[in-house]
Amino acid sequence: MIKAGIIGSTGYSGEELTGLLYKHPQVEIDFLCSHSYVNERFSNLYGNLKRFVDEKCVSDEEAFKRIKDIDILFTALPSGKALEFGKAAMESEIKFIDIGSDFRLKTTELYKEWYNLEHNYAALLEKAVYGLPELNRSKIKEAELIANPGCYPTASTLALAPLVKNNIIDTTSIIIDAKSGVSGAGRKASIANLFVECNDSVKAYGVTTHRHTPEIEQNLSELSSEEIKLTFTPHLIPMSRGILSVCYGKLTNETDSEKLMDLYRDFYKNEYFVRVIDELPETRWVKGSNFCDISLRVDTRTNRVIVVSAIDNLVKGAAGQAVQNMNLMFGLKENTALENTPIFP
Amino acid sequence: MIKAGIIGSTGYSGEELTGLLYKHPQVEIDFLCSHSYVNERFSNLYGNLKRFVDEKCVSDEEAFKRIKDIDILFTALPSGKALEFGKAAMESEIKFIDIGSDFRLKTTELYKEWYNLEHNYAALLEKAVYGLPELNRSKIKEAELIANPGCYPTASTLALAPLVKNNIIDTTSIIIDAKSGVSGAGRKASIANLFVECNDSVKAYGVTTHRHTPEIEQNLSELSSEEIKLTFTPHLIPMSRGILSVCYGKLTNETDSEKLMDLYRDFYKNEYFVRVIDELPETRWVKGSNFCDISLRVDTRTNRVIVVSAIDNLVKGAAGQAVQNMNLMFGLKENTALENTPIFP
Amino acid sequence: MIKAGIIGSTGYSGEELTGLLYKHPQVEIDFLCSHSYVNERFSNLYGNLKRFVDEKCVSDEEAFKRIKDIDILFTALPSGKALEFGKAAMESEIKFIDIGSDFRLKTTELYKEWYNLEHNYAALLEKAVYGLPELNRSKIKEAELIANPGCYPTASTLALAPLVKNNIIDTTSIIIDAKSGVSGAGRKASIANLFVECNDSVKAYGVTTHRHTPEIEQNLSELSSEEIKLTFTPHLIPMSRGILSVCYGKLTNETDSEKLMDLYRDFYKNEYFVRVIDELPETRWVKGSNFCDISLRVDTRTNRVIVVSAIDNLVKGAAGQAVQNMNLMFGLKENTALENTPIFP
Amino acid sequence: MIKAGIIGSTGYSGEELTGLLYKHPQVEIDFLCSHSYVNERFSNLYGNLKRFVDEKCVSDEEAFKRIKDIDILFTALPSGKALEFGKAAMESEIKFIDIGSDFRLKTTELYKEWYNLEHNYAALLEKAVYGLPELNRSKIKEAELIANPGCYPTASTLALAPLVKNNIIDTTSIIIDAKSGVSGAGRKASIANLFVECNDSVKAYGVTTHRHTPEIEQNLSELSSEEIKLTFTPHLIPMSRGILSVCYGKLTNETDSEKLMDLYRDFYKNEYFVRVIDELPETRWVKGSNFCDISLRVDTRTNRVIVVSAIDNLVKGAAGQAVQNMNLMFGLKENTALENTPIFP
Structure with missing residues (x-):
């Protein structure tokens, strides 16, 4: 089983990812981290997952400690907040997928220009592979750090x-x-x-x-x-x-x-x-x-x-594509846990 | 594999049922019948199922012919329209689940009073088991004809x-x-x-x-x-x-x-x-x-x-409960094909 | 012209009231007060009123000062926040209508029980007339302080x-x-x-x-x-x-x-x-x-x-009823500025 | 008072127009015509206007008869349906405003190309003035037949x-x-x-x-x-x-x-x-x-x-603009009955 941690689990993308990983046959969620809801039961925030994801959210500190024990870390955070997590993941030599925007632009200058934030991790940017499988599949398979595309x-x-x-x-x-x-x-x-x-x-x-x-x-x-x-x-x-x-x-x-x-x-x-x-x-x-x-x-x-x-x-534009990328990184069938047909109405 | 036919497949309950049975590991959809959309591709009406359910809808006549070759017939029709199908299913000795309202009330008089329609199939009403598994599970397991509850x-x-x-x-x-x-x-x-x-x-x-x-x-x-x-x-x-x-x-x-x-x-x-x-x-x-x-x-x-x-x-109030009933009737695990967690947002 | 002041003008009820009084032929809005948006142009918050209500919101302090110069004060505030304004209005001997909930219940004990707040203005409660014109018209005409009913x-x-x-x-x-x-x-x-x-x-x-x-x-x-x-x-x-x-x-x-x-x-x-x-x-x-x-x-x-x-x-359940009450208090035709027919769709 | 007739009064644009003309101080609605709801009370279809517009809708035949007694005729109809009404209005020498699309394009060929309908009233097209007052005001003031612009x-x-x-x-x-x-x-x-x-x-x-x-x-x-x-x-x-x-x-x-x-x-x-x-x-x-x-x-x-x-x-894109045009045609203040501020929320 692939052990996964999710940072920013209580936003909409984080929740979608949590639901997808919960159903993923090869994944075990090791921890759900939330800045705002430390120690709250996940299903108190998302009643749809009551009975399924009743775990309590852990703090950032706790999450940092656990990174070394997992196989993949996902971040779904506002701009600028994923950088440290990316660094920690690389140091622990685990896979890392940022659903946010911190590793998508190719230069720190461009990042500064559009996000108005400093990006002090040029080395990570170089490692980053843009996670759009339809155009970038082979690189994704080899990647350690994925910049999951924006919606x-x-x-x-x-x-x-x-x-x-x-x-x-x-x-x-x-x-x-x-x-x-x-x-x-x-x-x-x-x-x-x-x-x-x-x-x-x-x-x-x-x-x-x-x-x-x-x-x-x-x-x-x-x-x-x-x-x-x-x-x-x-x-x-x-x-x-x-x-x-x-x-x-x-x-x-x-x-x-x-x-x-x-x-x-x-x-x-x-x-x-x-x-x-x-x-x-x-x-x-x-x-x-x-x-x-x-x-x-x-x-x-x-x-x-x-x-x-x-x-x-929230799916192809965020959490689903992240799972698609993870499947590729771990050599799994690309649509594992993503086979559900669209729901209408 | 259980061979299933769906009458009234192009209404909302019918579509939900079609989607659920499509994903059901023990079921094969034999035909989708539609009064209004004969010969139309199902996925032209419900684009969510494009690539998955591209079959053409058959007519009522065609459906009647095929009843003898299937294991279970579902009807999702307006009041009064399921009676003949129920009769045909019983004559062919296959299982029958009416998602509509034709077999729910226990007497033809009550049916007449509230639906303002004649119900000339008192014998079928006697066979009918009310399909609310939480209250009626043992009878459902033995039933041939299920009146699926209203929403x-x-x-x-x-x-x-x-x-x-x-x-x-x-x-x-x-x-x-x-x-x-x-x-x-x-x-x-x-x-x-x-x-x-x-x-x-x-x-x-x-x-x-x-x-x-x-x-x-x-x-x-x-x-x-x-x-x-x-x-x-x-x-x-x-x-x-x-x-x-x-x-x-x-x-x-x-x-x-x-x-x-x-x-x-x-x-x-x-x-x-x-x-x-x-x-x-x-x-x-x-x-x-x-x-x-x-x-x-x-x-x-x-x-x-x-x-x-x-x-x-559309699920517990219609198609999902019908699948739950079908699972019971065929001795399958009750939540087969019904394990998906609620979707939010 | 009746000079009116509105406290809590930037909430939904306050905005509705502002729009109604703006159109009222006998009323002149003297000031719009907002706790959160002091010095902001009203129409920056409510673009519908651009060109019509471009005034800047004043602070609570400013509002208190101006009370003595107006004829009627409206409050549309959270529970507990209207009390001081009611007191000030009574001291200035102007009319007062609280669209909020501070003067509706007849005793301070009942208020404490349901709102979990102290109500130290029993004397004002005694003055308060419940502003449901269809049941209470004659008292409203004589009232100085109106408790506008909840929605x-x-x-x-x-x-x-x-x-x-x-x-x-x-x-x-x-x-x-x-x-x-x-x-x-x-x-x-x-x-x-x-x-x-x-x-x-x-x-x-x-x-x-x-x-x-x-x-x-x-x-x-x-x-x-x-x-x-x-x-x-x-x-x-x-x-x-x-x-x-x-x-x-x-x-x-x-x-x-x-x-x-x-x-x-x-x-x-x-x-x-x-x-x-x-x-x-x-x-x-x-x-x-x-x-x-x-x-x-x-x-x-x-x-x-x-x-x-x-x-x-927002109208009969809040601001419209407040205007209806004001019309009665000032001897105007009851439906002045309230004759607009419902809008559909 | 300007006597007005409305053809197609029971569509959304027709209803909006009816509401606007009802409130117009210089207009009296002479008849409301509806193809589908002959003899139905208007307010049975649009409950918002209950008590205000309780008149019964008249048939096309009845409407044709009454054209000679009114001052202005409005049509709010599907493509191709306003032509005969336009002709009748011109013959009775009253003003005519088509809120639909029958007189907007300048040639019958262009009409045929895009609407796939014959337009046998080239003479009316020549009379038609495009009713966008901000660009065409002076012509509108002199016009007999207005093509009200599309939304x-x-x-x-x-x-x-x-x-x-x-x-x-x-x-x-x-x-x-x-x-x-x-x-x-x-x-x-x-x-x-x-x-x-x-x-x-x-x-x-x-x-x-x-x-x-x-x-x-x-x-x-x-x-x-x-x-x-x-x-x-x-x-x-x-x-x-x-x-x-x-x-x-x-x-x-x-x-x-x-x-x-x-x-x-x-x-x-x-x-x-x-x-x-x-x-x-x-x-x-x-x-x-x-x-x-x-x-x-x-x-x-x-x-x-x-x-x-x-x-x-429905307003500037249809009925409101039609009233604006009517005001211009009759020498009234352009915003008569159109001064209401936008409603939010």
């Missing part, structure tokens, strides 16, 4: 990869207009995310400044011969889970929807977790699952392609 | 059974005020159930006339020495899934919350699917699962007890 | 008053099962009221202990020859606004729905803000208005009556 | 007009990604718009094919020296009301957010119904009002501008 970058990168990789769109023309459920904002007391503030309304936020922008650019630039800059606009939708990413690009050559759909079907033909579908994706069809649904339409009037992808932000 | 009756009967069985409340004092998600209204085109009509509002409906009233009365009367009449008020809540049943009864003797909680814990101590919990149940903690959460409070000021139960109306 | 008590008292006043139900049999939108919980940062926690779920809360219980009992006892104790169960519904109150009582004599409906129509025949309707009330039909819709059904099988009432918790 | 075109045109008019963006670069509440889909029985299908999910629809595309192009082309083609992607959001339009354009010259904001403030400085605001618009801040909130951000990294606008689709 928007997961949906957007999978949507655009076939186009960018095959030089089908003008790389200066990319616009991503993405929509997220409120769980993406985390489980912390805030007025902005109260039911009454979010209900029955929609807004864009972080326009031109969202931190997932450089992450997506980094991913796409790696697939391209050019350094890509793009416009990314996230929105908050009155729903609990889900991300819909709508990506626009100018076609470099004439083509049509069918040809591009074929390209996508081929590109993802061996990917269990990507469903290239005829219909436009909707977040409800992926809820509770690790799937990414993708479809596209060519707008022949304007010579653009519109690619739409949908994921569950 | 409100499941939540309400489990909430009140320990009190009624133990003569703790005045049986003339029972009031049930229940709240349901909109999936309980089915997947049919209607103005009343449009998003805009249901969103951000709450209403009571069917006050004094709801058809689940005699079903609950029948269940409780069987546990009591008296013929019970009660008041039942259902509500529509702007949520997709879930039922919360709040049950009021006058105490016949002085007692307190702790004593009654102990009684409940004991009453359900061997029941996998009932969680007696300290906190008041909320529908979000049981979503996507076959669990029924129950708690209670004694109001010493008025000498009443308030019992609150929560289920997922 | 649940408003809906529940109006629903039950005709029955209790006319001895139609057994006063020991009353059960109120009420459902509220989340705005009732106020605009303060809290995990429990996050979108993700409330969305797509329903729960009962404060069972047997909710502070509106003694307020409703007090109201009904006054209409009855007996001291009434009742059971009150509030629920949280995933909607922003609205209260639905479902009230159960045992009939003392045989009657039917039509007779009781006639009684209600007669009882409220001169009331602009009460609509006795044939259909069961739904909260969506009163949203954004000061109306209370009421209907009822007699359950002849169990000899009970079920009365259902619906209000907008 | 998406209203939000999008107001968002982009200052840029296009002033040649600030490359007109081949325009992308509009818009989000609508479900009331935009109308009040007709349909599975796709059931609560359960829309709740907690988001989807794009009509990608590359939505009928509002040519309408927006027509509007912007008129402001530009060039024929504009653009990409328009609408989305369905789980909310009742509101449209958020997010518009992207490539800047032709270097500029910054402040300069463009100044341009917008100046462009709309005399417009009562346009609020140019610093914060990013959210649909909740305009709900129930005729306002259009606009803000923008320049993305200096990619040399793009992102303009965001928010309206209430």
Whole structure:
């Protein structure tokens, strides 16, 4: 059995991860750590897991002590908080997956620029492998430290990869207009995310400044011969889970929807977790699952392609992808504990 | 492998059942029948099951033909529509579970009174076993024809059974005020159930006339020495899934919350699917699962007890309970394919 | 022009009141006070009122100073916080309306018992008039200090008053099962009221202990020859606004729905803000208005009556009723600034 | 008093219009016509207007007869259904406002291409004035027949007009990604718009094919020296009301957010119904009002501008704008009956 520890277990991503690992046939949860709820029973915070995960949360200090006795450590923390845990995990020579954002950008300068935080662990950044299995599988298998992708970058990168990789769109023309459920904002007391503030309304936020922008650019630039800059606009939708990413690009050559759909079907033909579908994706069809649904339409009037992808932000956009990465790191079947079909309604 | 057929597969209960049976290790779905969507791919109607259930729906005629080749037939149909299928299943000597309401009331007269429909199959009614395993397990194991309980009756009967069985409340004092998600209204085109009509509002409906009233009365009367009449008020809540049943009864003797909680814990101590919990149940903690959460409070000021139960109306209130019944009928472990924990958020 | 000050203007009730008074033809808002947002522009907190209410909020200190220059002071504050303001208003001999709960219960002992707070202003309690105009109009016209009713008590008292006043139900049999939108919980940062926690779920809360219980009992006892104790169960519904109150009582004599409906129509025949309707009330039909819709059904099988009432918790349940009271106190037409019809959808 | 008739009064736009005209001090509603609800009381369909609009709906035939006796006719109908009413209104020499889409496109060919319907009233098309007062006020004042703009075109045109008019963006670069509440889909029985299908999910629809595309192009082309083609992607959001339009354009010259904001403030400085605001618009801040909130951000990294606008689709996007147009046509103050501030929460 793989012994796992979870730091930040009581946020929404942490809880999703806890639930997935609880059901994982090869994993044993060694400890659940929570900064805010030390000594509280996990199932008092998440009544869905009553009877299943009744353990008490441990403190950061306790967690640091136990790292040496486990096989893998997961962090699901706000920016800047995972660095020390990453260091400790590497020192104990165990596997480490950061579901947060501390190891995704390739340089400390870029991190400083977008997160406005110092990142004093350049050596760890070098070790870090970006955990998007569909594009990076072989490296993930060998990795010690995984930077689990952000929710928007997961949906957007999978949507655009076939186009960018095959030089089908003008790389200066990319616009991503993405929509997220409120769980993406985390489980912390805030007025902005109260039911009454979010209900029955929609807004864009972080326009031109969202931190997932450089992450997506980094991913796409790696697939391209050019350094890509793009416009990314996230929105908050009155729903609990889900991300819909709508990506626009100018076609470099004439083509049509069918040809591009074929390209996508081929590109993802061996990917269990990507469903290239005829219909436009909707977040409800992926809820509770690790799937990414993708479809596209060519707008022949304007010579653009519109690619739409949908994921569950807490699963493929966070905890599920972390488990997928863990499965790869430990040589397990990639979809172990991730075979549940989406739940609707 | 148990070969199963599903009639009414494209309603919400039918879809939930299809998803559960798809994952069931001992079951093979032989056919999915739909009145409205003959020859449509199931996953075109329910995109969540794309890649998993891509079969085409068959017609009623086709379904009737295939009954003799399967081991169990499920119906999830509007009132009055399951009768012929029940007859056919009995004639073919296969097992039959009606998720609808055609075999729940014990007499054709009562059925006529509340459903305003003729029920010309009194012989089938006699065969019918009420499929609430927590109260009726041994009979279910021997049954050929199961009347799967209604959603409100499941939540309400489990909430009140320990009190009624133990003569703790005045049986003339029972009031049930229940709240349901909109999936309980089915997947049919209607103005009343449009998003805009249901969103951000709450209403009571069917006050004094709801058809689940005699079903609950029948269940409780069987546990009591008296013929019970009660008041039942259902509500529509702007949520997709879930039922919360709040049950009021006058105490016949002085007692307190702790004593009654102990009684409940004991009453359900061997029941996998009932969680007696300290906190008041909320529908979000049981979503996507076959669990029924129950708690209670004694109001010493008025000498009443308030019992609150929560289920997922599509699982424990419909398809999940049907699978639980099927498992019992075929001698399988009762929670096979039903072990998934509730999903939150 | 009536000069008004609002304490607690930045909560949901405060904002509703601000909007109503802004539109009131006889009122001029002198100051908006906010504990948390001193010097913030009101419309930065409530973008709906941008261009209309761009004033900056003043501090408590500033507010106290200005009391002597205004004609009426409103408080919309958490329990215990309005007492000093009430005292100051009385000393300045201006009118005072507390939308909060500090002057509703008739004795300091009852206040202590249910609110667990000391109430050192018994003299003010004596001055306080309970501001439910439909039952208390003449006193309100003469009042200096109004205790504006709670949201649940408003809906529940109006629903039950005709029955209790006319001895139609057994006063020991009353059960109120009420459902509220989340705005009732106020605009303060809290995990429990996050979108993700409330969305797509329903729960009962404060069972047997909710502070509106003694307020409703007090109201009904006054209409009855007996001291009434009742059971009150509030629920949280995933909607922003609205209260639905479902009230159960045992009939003392045989009657039917039509007779009781006639009684209600007669009882409220001169009331602009009460609509006795044939259909069961739904909260969506009163949203954004000061109306209370009421209907009822007699359950002849169990000899009970079920009365259902619906209000907008922020209007008739708070700010609208406060304006209605103010109109009465100043001799204005009772529905001044309150004539807007409900908004749907 | 202006005597008005409303065809299609029982749809969501029709109901909104009915409510607005009911409150209009210069208007008397002569008849409410409904195809589906002939002889039904209006307030039986819309309980919010109980006591206020209790009239019975008349049939199409009856409506045709009464046209000669009124001063203005409004139609709020599906495509193709308003043509005959427009003809009849012109023959009776009364004013006519079509809230639907039958008179918006300038040629019968374009109408045929996008609506797939014959339009045999080219003469009426020539009479038709596009009713966007902020851009077309003087013509509206003289008009007999108004084509009331679509909801998406209203939000999008107001968002982009200052840029296009002033040649600030490359007109081949325009992308509009818009989000609508479900009331935009109308009040007709349909599975796709059931609560359960829309709740907690988001989807794009009509990608590359939505009928509002040519309408927006027509509007912007008129402001530009060039024929504009653009990409328009609408989305369905789980909310009742509101449209958020997010518009992207490539800047032709270097500029910054402040300069463009100044341009917008100046462009709309005399417009009562346009609020140019610093914060990013959210649909909740305009709900129930005729306002259009606009803000923008320049993305200096990619040399793009992102303009965001928010309206209430039923008010500024339909009925409110129709009343605004009517006010102009009859020489009334433009905001008569439209002064209500947005309602939040």
